[in-house]
Amino acid sequence: MAKHRRRDRKFRLALTAAIAAAAFLPVAAVAMPSSGARPNIVGGTEASIGSYPYAVYLTDKNGNQFCGGVLVSSTAVATAAHCAKAVQRSDLRVVAGRQDKRTNDGKVVPVREVWVPDSFSDPGKGDDVAVLKLAQSLPYRPVNLPADDSPYAEGTQATVLGWGRTADGGARSDYLRKADVPVVSDAGCGASYSNYDSRSMVCAGYPQGQVDACQGDSGGPLVVGDTLIGLVSWGDGCARPGKPGVYTRVLTYAGEIRSEAESSRLVFW
Numbered sequence: 001m002a003k004h005r006r007r008d009r010k011f012r013l014a015l016t017a018a019i020a021a022a023a024f025l026p027v028a029a030v031a032m033p034s035s036g037a038r039p040n041i042v043g044g045t046e047a048s049i050g051s052y053p054y055a056v057y058l059t060d061k062n063g064n065q066f067c068g069g070v071l072v073s074s075t076a077v078a079t080a081a082h083c084a085k086a087v088q089r090s091d092l093r094v095v096a097g098r099q100d101k102r103t104n105d106g107k108v109v110p111v112r113e114v115w116v117p118d119s120f121s122d123p124g125k126g127d128d129v130a131v132l133k134l135a136q137s138l139p140y141r142p143v144n145l146p147a148d149d150s151p152y153a154e155g156t157q158a159t160v161l162g163w164g165r166t167a168d169g170g171a172r173s174d175y176l177r178k179a180d181v182p183v184v185s186d187a188g189c190g191a192s193y194s195n196y197d198s199r200s201m202v203c204a205g206y207p208q209g210q211v212d213a214c215q216g217d218s219g220g221p222l223v224v225g226d227t228l229i230g231l232v233s234w235g236d237g238c239a240r241p242g243k244p245g246v247y248t249r250v251l252t253y254a255g256e257i258r259s260e261a262e263s264s265r266l267v268f269w
Contacts, residue, residue, distance in 0.1 A: 044179030044211070047161060049099035049106075054143040054228075055161045055176060055221060057101075058083060058132075059108075061091040065101060068162050068220025069094060069132065070228055071142040076261035077132040079219030080231050080248065081120040084130035089114050096138050099176050101163060110135040115260045117253075123234040126200030128248045130219075131257055133264035143221060143228040145254045151224040152251065154185040158204050158224050160232065160245070162217040181205050181212070181222075183229075184244045192243055193236070200252055202230050205244030213245045214238035222247050 049055065054071040058079065067083035077094050084092075089111055097106025113133040120127040151158070161178050181204040189203035190196045196203070204222060205212055213220065213232045222230030230247025237243060250257070 044177050047099075047176045047178035049097060049176055052161055052176070052178070052221075052223075053097065053140040054226075056094050056096045057098075057163050058219065059093045059095060060087045061093065063093075065095070065163065066216060067218045068216075068232065070221035070231070071096065071138060071140055072131070072145065072228070072257055073142050073261040073264065074137045074139070075134045076264040077134065078228070078231060078250070078257055079130050079132060080123065080233055081116045081128045081130045082123050082233075083219040084114050084116055084132060092132065094132060094134060094138075096140055101174050107136070107138060109138065113264070115256075117256070124195050126197045126248075128200070128233045129231060129250075129253045129257070131260035131264070133260070143223065144226050145257060146227050146229055146251045147254075149251055151227055151229045152183055152202055152249070154183060154188070156183040156224060157181075158183055158222050158229060160204070160213050160217070160220065160222045160230075162213060162220045162232070179211050181245065189244060189246070193246065196246070198249075200249055201233065202247050202249040203244040204230065204247060205239075207242065209239045209241040209243065212239035 056069045056071060056077055057065050058067040058069055059065045066086060067079060069077040069079035072078045092111040093108050094111060095106060095108050099105065111132045112135045115131040117127045117129065157180050159178050159180050161176060163173055163176055184203035184205060186198040217232040220232045221228050228250050230250055233246050233248050235243060235245045
């Protein structure tokens with residue numbers, strides 16, 4: 001498996017040979033902080049899909065999970081733009097209501113339309129957001145979108161959710177996992193990444209590292225309570241000191257996400 005790298009940053013995904021370098025590895029779990037002790041994985045604790053019913057993951061037509069996502073309405077999922085572009089729309093599937101990937105719980109639905117900003121070209125340049133419009137309605141509670149910038153205050157505890165790798169270069173998780181990470185100030189994130197853009201990005205993580213998203217977490221949700229503030233986008237390695245995770249700043253795109261979600265409503269004649 002080969003990781004994508006652009007200068008000093010590593011995108012949170014890895015190409016799989018099985019699908020000819022087109023789809024990405026599953027979401028990696030993230031680690032909870034510990035007092036002096038190294039976390040047993042980079043991945044925190046198992047999470048209940050009942051507590052986070054809006055957490056979903058993406059697969060190709062063969063069931064290979066490669067990214068995460070989040071329900072923003074019964075017929076729309078927000079994810080990272082680089083996830084939406086990883087496979088053809090006709091091969092893209094959303095899996096919802098499934099805590100353990102080894103089961104057949106929940107629902108698997110195709111995607112009938114994809115919205116990506118025209119300005120997107122590279123996660124490290126921002127605008128890494130997409131809306132997937134579903135072919136069927138899902139019976140799970142969607143996430144809330146932010147109304148203002150209050151959840152982005154430095155030190156705010158946010159929760160990141162994902163299914164995949166349990167360490168940088170490690171094995172993937174079969175279960176949905178979660179971990180808490182503090183929001184980093186724009187100045188702090190800018191000190192870590194010269195290409196940081198406060199309009200389109202937000203960082204979260206601890207100075208000492210240990211807690212982070214990782215390869216395959218791309219597109220998964222960063223929430224404060226049940227409000228979506230970020231989508232896993234990119235970073236330098238996983239859980240490295242001084243290198244917090246970089247997320248798409250959802251507030252910047254909340255209006256477009258709402259508009260695209262509303263246009264995704266299924267009409268029956």
